[in-house]
Amino acid sequence: xxxxxxxxxxxxxxxxxxxxxxxxxxxxxxxxxxxxxxxxxxxxxxxxxxxxxxxxxxxxxxxxxxxxxxxxxxx
Numbered sequence: 407x408x409x410x411x412x413x414x415x416x417x418x419x420x421x422x423x424x425x426x427x428x429x430x431x432x433x434x435x436x437x438x439x440x441x442x443x444x445x446x447x448x449x450x451x452x453x454x455x456x457x458x459x460x461x462x463x464x465x466x467x468x469x470x471x472x473x474x475x476x477x478x479x480x481x
Contacts (some may be wrong), residue, residue, distance in 0.1 A: 411475065411476060413468070413471050414468060415471060416467040417467070417470055418464055418467070419430050438453040
């Protein structure tokens with residue numbers, strides 16, 4: 407088995423307390439999230455990905471790492 411490679415080493419880290427955020431979730435929130443339905447993807451943030459938006463500024467520092475690792479070029 408090869409060595410572990412962290413391709414997200416340049417992805418910005420959150421300043422939020424993720425443990426506190428997890429403690430705020432109820433069993434009902436977790437049950438909704440486990441269904442992986444519309445409520446998970448388009449519902450409220452506490453039940454899944456709701457409210458998530460793609461921000462290029464987070465991914466721009468990561469792209470060169472992928473390019474170098476896989477020999478990718480623009481285009």
